[in-house]
Amino acid sequence: MNETSTAQRFAQGFVRSVVPVLLALIVSGLIMLAIGSSPLEFFAGVWKYGITGTNWQRSLSLMAPLLIVAIGLIVAFRGQLWNLGYNGQYLLGAVTASGLGPILFDVLPAFLATIVIFVVAVLVGAVWSLIPAILKARYGTNEIITSLVMSFIAVGVVNLLIKGIFKDPAVSTPQTAVIGDDYLLPFIPGTEIHIGFVVAIALAIVAQYVLSRTSFGLRVDIFGASPKAARHVGLNSTWMVILLFALSSGLIALAGSVDILGQFAYQRADWDPRYGDAVMPLVFLARFRPVAAIPFVAFYAVLATGGTLASQQAGLNVDFLLVIVGLILLFMTITEYLGNRRQLGQSYLPAGLRRTVLQPFRKESERTSA
């Protein structure tokens, strides 16, 4: 019998979430050794530039966009919709802020302009997701592919906008006009962390409540578990797909606009931080729970903040973070596999995805002859 106490279940879940990360860090260290870089120098650099002094504040500032992206992904993934167009959706939100910001802050009070920018960013993101959503709802076209293709188109559109109508004529490099410090999101008193961080934490708590304690959350879970069952209890699956996609994409676009108004104040052409690629494994590790995503996002924020400088010092470059993220994904599936074999309890993967995760082939000797 598998009766376990809450504490035991929590401990098991904790082990299965942390082990993949540790294994990924160890293996990435070995890879660094193999290509002639020093892992010690790298990880010491991550600690130094990500946490010590006031660097922890930079890490927390980075958490704001990362966490909002995570919530956006969770909303879609809970409903078994694999929205992978996050890079484009993020940049569309960012360009909404960096493009409209310099114009709106001149004509509207700062507070009102900020709200308008956030609302427009969410709408832009939501509208952008309509094509994948409708194709999925009407014809069952694989949303992974359509959202990815839309993402590449969005990257092009954003670059055209920055080199075109949003370009700052005063500067020769293609970038938008810099938004004045007075108009950026205010800092939390006593720190240099913008309030986007508070907004992100609040959104995570609200999302956690809505997804786990309301009838809407229950509907999302039923829809995710089985669209057929959802139809039987009277849910309109077409609208569910469109709504979840719009919410997901809108939140990710919001993250982009928060990042611009909180951190960067302007946007360069060809800038693509690809936060979504990093966040995606983390939301699996958090088992699609917004609040559980907070520690994972915090971990990655430190890794990314410190890793940017540390990777240069260790003779690598920032793209090495992609390797670490990919390794986390790989070890996640492997831990999941070993965990299932050992009946360790909870799974990262929802039932729908788990259907595609199979038990290993039985040994020849166990075969029953028909």
Add this chain to the structure above:
Amino acid sequence: MSDMLSAAFITVFITTVIAQAMPLMLASVGETIGEQAGVLNLGIEGVMLVGAYAGFVVTLSTGNFWIGMLAGVVGGVVANLAMLVLNVWLGLNQIVIGLAITLIGEGITSVLYLQNYTKSPASLGQAPKLAIPGLGDIPVVGPAIFQQSGIFWVALLIALVLAFALARTNWGLSTRSAGQKPSSLDAAGGSVMRTRSIAVLLGGGLAGLGGAYLSLITTATFSPLLTNGLGFIAIVITMLSRGRIIIVMITSLIYGLAVAIGPALQVIGFTIPADLIKMLPFLIVIVMLILFARSSVVPPALGSAYTRGAR
């Protein structure tokens, strides 16, 4: 406008179309075989990059393009081993593993390239041409098609042989049944695991070859994230072609045309922003998806690992 019809212009245009279409064609053929066997490989972008980088490094050090192409194939197969072991053998989630392969492939090739070549960016120069006697002398078309590198002909041959094999041989039948109804293949005495293993390795080798074609011949150099989404276009083309490799080849040519039109228009005086040119293939793909969404058919067992005896 007279420039547009000059022989030299048309020759360059056709050469560009072929150079852009070939990497995509090779990768899509590999992806088609994988998908027909029931394995959706989202890692193809990373596999192509590993193949492109391996081919680049080996060609740079040996000076031989053929050995470079071979290195691309080996690189692709090695990169796809993760899919083979974790998905086909252990049955772990294809989508997560595919994305992991893409991310690791992007990261590691970028890190290695910037570590080793950033101080002196290297160009490979042109692969040796193989002029076909007689045909190579035809004006316009001759220099464009019949004076390609021998690698072009070998790649074309590989695609045609696989098109025949997938449609008409026992191997092709097993492969397709592993994607349509693996339990039937099992009942008929075939091995789903072996069939899928071969398909995954072949798919990796072809994606690696496509990547190497891109770095050795199309661009003649490597740069980080060289493929820029080509792997994902290959997946779309595979979906739209419904498992017929001849259609894959035709669709790849259309892609080549779309990419070549941008620079061609620039030559005759239209200025088109580079970003629009980069976007164009994706725009075409999304329009094709909208128009033909109903007919994008994938094998029923795609994405699900096979468990003997499971429902």
